[in-house]
Each structure stands twice: as structure tokens, then as C-alpha cells.
Amino acid sequence: MAPDPRCTALRAAKERKGISYTEIAQKMGEPEQRVIDICTGTATATQTEFDKLAEILDVKNAPPHDAAHVTK
Numbered sequence: 001m002a003p004d005p006r007c008t009a010l011r012a013a014k015e016r017k018g019i020s021y022t023e024i025a026q027k028m029g030e031p032e033q034r035v036i037d038i039c040t041g042t043a044t045a046t047q048t049e050f051d052k053l054a055e056i057l058d059v060k061n062a063p064p065h066d067a068a069h070v071t072k
Contacts, residue, residue, distance in 0.1 A: 002015055006045075006050055007038065007039060007041040008041075010038070010039050010050075010053050010054070010057060010059065011039050011040070012021055012052075013056065013057035013058065013059045014039060016059065017058065018068055019056075019057070021035050021039070024053065024056055024057070026060075027056050028049070028052050028053070028056065030049070038050075039053070051064050
């Protein structure tokens, strides 16, 4: 299974913004490891978590979905 494109978009946005996982976790009110797991694709985020991450990282457009990606 291919990585979730949302995770790829979040990782790229994190790099562009120059923000650390620690800073993101503090803004979300979540443990840093949870944020790392979501951004690296090792954990499945809730829609609420993805929405909050997108807000923090200024992601405006949803990443594309295709048949190779499974979304929940």
C-alpha cells in the first residue's frame, strides 16, 4: 500500500514552514510522538487531527487521492 498522500503533504508543509514536531505538538495539545507518527505515516490520524495539522502548517488544499491510497 502506498503512503497516505496527506502524510506526505503534512511532512512537506512542515519542512516549508520550518516548524519542529515539538512546536506542532504543543499547538495541537498532543504528545510529540503522536505528531511524528501521523506525519511519517506510522499512525492513522483522525480527520480532526489532520484538520488541526493542516491549520497549523497552513495547508490549504487537500492532497490528491487515487486508487493506490486507502483513506478512512
